[in-house]
Amino acid sequence: MSYTGPDFDPPQPRRSPLRRPLTVAIAALVPGALLGWGVYAAVGGPDDDGGTDRASGAATSRAPSPRDSAPGAKSPTGTSSSAVDDKPSASPSAPAANSGPLKGKVVVIDPGHNTGNFQHTSEINRKVDIGTNHKECDTTGTATNAGWPEAKFTLDVAHRLRTLLEAQGATVKLTQDGDRPYGPCVDERARIGNEAKADAAISIHADGAGAGNRGFHVILPGSVHDGAADTRAIVAPSAELGQRIAGNFVRVTGSAPSNYIGDGTGLVTRTDLGGLNLSTVPKVFIECGNMRDSKDAALLTSGAWRQKAAQGMSEGIVSFLRG
């Protein structure tokens, strides 16, 4: 990203101490189905416009338990909803005993960018056919103001997510594992998911927007049918996948949906991304936060937060795959 943010602001410590007592209080008062958003509103998520119906649906229909943001407070209605609830809730880092509910399911995780891309600009600037257009093979990605690259973030979260999904019995494939000098190109990233016949695919990113822009968003494929791109069959299942991921991501991380894109839903549909346009399997991108915002960066650079991020994604994927 070309944007250069203002001087780095010191991390703001208020969110953590504030969230837990508020969450506990809310847990006693708010029906479980509304808890995720209640917590979000109560902790002063940026620019909360109250969410839309779509957002509420995404956040609430699959995700009633407050367990992660309030470890000591069990939801009074925590047993009322879907597949995510029958997973153990003791700890985000202690997934289910390996009962293998995802046995036979294939998940492809695409860690966005590659730390080597900076040294291979001519290769990654090569144009590739994404059906609707031609775009760069890959991009360098962004970085925090302190210089921590997005590509390191994405690979770390991918590893955490892989561990969680494998514990559920899934077969997991990464599009890159720090094992190649650059890339892969976006068309190959899509092809890897297609050839694996993935039941679900997710491309992990963090954004590089202006300071003050905060929160996560999930990018869904729009309907395109042009050249090699034909997403018509995956639009609906990808939206379902994305909604489940968004809802669980809110619940587990306590992070708010983006305040700068998606109208508060945490969901954005795009038709300009090769990784989505060329996919023939259900696939979404997730932008986990804004690396150029100091408060988001404080989260993104925290291993504990990244574990929650992976847990939220995992529970969304599990929910999707179990139906």
Ligand SMILES: [Zn+2]
């Ligand atoms: Zn990215």
